[in-house]
Amino acid sequence: MTDVALETRNLGKRYRKLWALKDFSVSLPANKVIALVGANGAGKSTLMSIAAGILPATEGDVRVAGRVVLLSQDKPLYRSFSVTDMLNFGRHMNTVWDQQRALDWLGRFAIPLDRPCGKLSGGQQTQVAMAVALGARPSLLLLDEPLANLDPVARREVTGELLAEVAENDMTVVLSTHVVAELAGVGDHLLLLREGRSTLDGDVDELLSQHARLVGPRADSPPVEGQIVQSGHTERQSTFVVRTLLGPETPMPAQWQAQPLTLEDLVLAYLKAAASGVREL
Amino acid sequence: MIDFYVDRTGSVPAYAQLVQQVREALRLGLLRTGDKLPTVREVVTSCAVNAATVLKAYRELELSGLVEARQGAGTYISGTLGGSADPAAMDRLRGRLRTWVGDARQAGLEDDDMRALVTSVLAEPPGELSAEQRAAQAQAAREQQNPRSAGPR
Amino acid sequence: MRGLIWVTWRQHRWPIVVSAALTAVLAVFMVLTASKLGSMAAHCADPNVRCTRSKTESVPSHASYLMNSVTFLPVLVAVFWGVPLLAREFEQRTLPLAWSQDVGRQKWLFGKTAVLVTLVGAMGTLLAGLAQHLAHQYHAYTGESLFEGTQFQAGGWLPLTLGLAWLAIGIAAGAATRRVLVAIAVVGGLWITRMVLMVQARQRFSTPLTSKLPFSGVDDAALAQAVSHSSFPNDMNLDGGSTGFYDSHGVGHSANQVMQKWGCADARTEISTCLKDHDIIGKLSKFQPANRMGTFHLIENGINLGLFVLALVVAWYCVKRTRTTVS
Structure with a gap:
């Protein structure tokens, strides 16, 4: 359980003058679903491309255990290839290939095998790209915004099937997204990126149990010890999002309430804090 | 067979929602001893939640003695809920709540105000309980255990 | 592969x-x-x-x-x-x-x-x-x-x-x-x-060679053919008849000189007569010889x-x- 799927040390990537990743060190656990969250341009795609080995890092190291497959944002397929051809492509271009797994995936979503990929709907194309990715039997599957062009029903279905694949195989999935609301119950592990750095990194349940929204009478600081993630004040009331050991279970003085956060609340609190932090600077 | 549903908007963790739904189904009689729970894969695909979440929920249900995992066969309901089964205790609590609601209406509270009040009290940590409440809690706990130690009637 | x-x-x-x-x-x-x-x-x-x-x-x-x-x-x-x-x-x-x-x-x-x-x-x-x-x-x-x-x-x-x-x-x-x-x-x-x-x-x-091709005969037909045709089968002919001509002293004259200035290209004059009048006895040819192919x-x-x-x-x-x- 403590195996590491992806480890980076002081990883950096510079595009001309701009650092897309800087001094980036994380260690992501194996056989988990890792939610990679961040605003556009935070470095999610860059991190995935480097991990997949298709983009050289400017500095630092990245170590990956086993086979890596990246499914990039625009789900590239050869438009003139039939679905069967795409599977043949996967079979011919990889040293390891599981045709049955790919066919099973396509079968679950009733994708016609003989149709050219260019004539499939956006959602169907995503399924073909997923099938090719899964057929390569990755131990680390990097999915860059995989659900972007799916309708809500299909999103749920794909997420479910994908999670089942994780449960049944030795596979770690890194899922980048900016639709945080859909991550509840999906990700085991959260990695929050901001401007090329890791802002928050940990087990989702642990993180949620360590954070709380404290609401009480107007005050300059929260009534308990802890890292203040976000604070807001009205004339009479103060709200703090804090990180403390006990989170929502923290004993509160009178007039104060500690409320648990949803995953979305948590992510938004960190992202907003980051944004306001920039303004202060 | 129970159909799980996971609400992603609330702050209740997904595994807790699954546990809650099994308890609710037991309470309503939708699930009985010997019924099979969906496999982890079924829950994972139908609710699009992580397998770890489902396993965590099933483990928690197993620890509280409500379900048992049979090797290779699945997870089955093996127990019944305690506390709420005692009608006398329920009646007593209901009566006291009815009085309280009456008081609250007289004090000018509307239904939503009362709900907010209940929520905020529920959110208070257990350390805030008065000595009287703690005594009542201990009493309730004893009442919960009694029927089980007495064995099936 | x-x-x-x-x-x-x-x-x-x-x-x-x-x-x-x-x-x-x-x-x-x-x-x-x-x-x-x-x-x-x-x-x-x-x-x-x-x-x-x-x-x-x-x-x-x-x-x-x-x-x-x-x-x-x-x-x-x-x-x-x-x-x-x-x-x-x-x-x-x-x-x-x-x-x-x-x-x-x-x-x-x-x-x-x-x-x-x-x-x-x-x-x-x-x-x-x-x-x-x-x-x-x-x-x-x-x-x-x-x-x-x-x-x-x-x-x-x-x-x-x-x-x-x-x-x-x-x-x-x-x-x-x-x-x-x-x-x-x-x-x-x-x-x-x-x-x-x-x-x-x-x-x-490589540097081309230049050769002198004497007009062998005097009859106009042969002369005309000699002017317009190279007789070297596998050479690379580089001038297309424009390199020039030479006179009986071996002095070269450019094609421009001969045809335009002296008026040998003029339709009214007979080309062979014109060339003979100016003492031209052959044409110069710049070429790459066949053995260089x-x-x-x-x-x-x-x-x-x-x-x-x-x-x-x-x-x-x-x-x-x-x-x-x-x-």
């Missing part, structure tokens, strides 16, 4: 099929035309038979068309085989897919290139061999020099090396521009530039193979530098 063969075939099967068909058709026509020319030449070898030996007859002109087609094919190879290899993948954004499989991008590029090189090599060898044979038969019948124009370009395996070079140039153009149409335009521009440059450069591969073919093949390597290096450099993410 077997995987890359399959992928290359699957992605380029239409150009490959069409090219193979075209190769077959051209090959058949070249074999037939060459054999016809051969028998015509054999027929004319009999001194009792009177032959026009004109290159405007239908069979020699067919041969000329065929040789021209073969020397033109390399640009089609560049456009239909070379350019799409990378440019189409850039346009359809499929490179992240191709390069994130187990086959790395270097192996991918050189593997696919190797498959295409093999195919172009096979078809090119066949066509270049047949074109060379055809050029010889054309020469045998019409007497046109093998060292000149289309006959030179069709011979010495030049179509083969040119095809390989332009395959690589097409790939490099696609890699550098990342757009099919832009790459095709670049290839077209480069091809025209090459044609213009090579016509000039070919003459200068092998060297010249070698030089041009060397240029082609150099371009082949250079273009592949450019393509590899572009591929190596390509970022596959935009974030």
